[in-house]
Amino acid sequence: MPPTSQTLTAERILEATEEVLRRHGPAKATVVDVARALGVSHGSVYRHFRTKAALREAVTKRWLDRTSETLSVIAGREGDPEERLRIWLRTLFDAKRSKAGDDPELFATYMVLVDESVQAVEDHITDLTAQLTRIVHDGVDAGTFTADDEQITARAVFQASGRFHDPCYATEWVRPEVESELEAMLELLLRGLRSR
Numbered sequence: 001m002p003p004t005s006q007t008l009t010a011e012r013i014l015e016a017t018e019e020v021l022r023r024h025g026p027a028k029a030t031v032v033d034v035a036r037a038l039g040v041s042h043g044s045v046y047r048h049f050r051t052k053a054a055l056r057e058a059v060t061k062r063w064l065d066r067t068s069e070t071l072s073v074i075a076g077r078e079g080d081p082e083e084r085l086r087i088w089l090r091t092l093f094d095a096k097r098s099k100a101g102d103d104p105e106l107f108a109t110y111m112v113l114v115d116e117s118v119q120a121v122e123d124h125i126t127d128l129t130a131q132l133t134r135i136v137h138d139g140v141d142a143g144t145f146t147a148d149d150e151q152i153t154a155r156a157v158f159q160a161s162g163r164f165h166d167p168c169y170a171t172e173w174v175r176p177e178v179e180s181e182l183e184a185m186l187e188l189l190l191r192g193l194r195s196r
Contacts, residue, residue: 008040010048010058017059022105026112031055053116060117063110064124067095068131075131081139085157085193086186088135092128093164093173093182100170111167129154136193145193157189 006012016037020029031052035042049055074088100107114121132154139145147153163169164182172178 008038008044008048012038013045013048013055014059014062017055018063018106021059021109021113022103025105026056026109056113057117057120060110060113061120061123063099063113064120067092067099068124068127070095071128071131075134081135081142081144082190082194085132085135085139085190088131089157089161089164089186089189090182092161096165096167096170097173100167100173107167107170114167125158129158132157139193143195146195147193153193157193160189161185 013034017029017034020033020037023029024033031045032042034055035045038045045055049058071088071091074084074091077084099110129151133151136145136147136150136154136157140147140150145153163172164178164185
């Protein structure tokens with residue numbers, strides 16, 4: 001085990017875990033592999049994450065949070081709610097498609113981890129729905145959108161756009177016509193939200 005001169009932090013452990021998962025996959029990756037990659041004992045890793053399951057949950061949350069943080073900036077902007085919603089949904093699609101296409105091994109690994117990390121996924125969906133609710137609320141305030149219940153409307157928008165962000169559809173995201181299908185879905189959603 002090579003010595004390490006850097007302070008061991010949760011972030012360093014998560015970065016190393018991601019690399020170990022990329023190399024070995026979720027079935028074979030161990031805490032000992034993570035410790036070896038960091039040049040520390042596995043006990044040092046366990047001081048930050050009490051169990052292997054807790055470490056895997058944290059890695060999954062970190063992966064999901066990267067997308068949430070980018071989208072949060074868009075949701076919090078001032079300006080035209082229609083344009084913000086369009087950009088938000090497109091950014092979500094681009095982020096998910098990029099994750100699936102740029103690093104397919106790690107994406108496949110995360111799909112396994114997501115199935116294990118029910119709470120992290122629920123928290124992610126709750127966060128994304130809250131961001132959409134903010135955009136819908138701003139649209140209602142501006143007189144651009146109509147919604148009897150902004151939260152239910154936001155959840156409906158999230159569910160209606162699922163084909164463009166739910167990882168179970170990842171194999172479809174490489175099809176050439178997916179861009180025009182995304183645009184058609186965006187127009188349909190916006191038309192439905194517009195004030196009458």
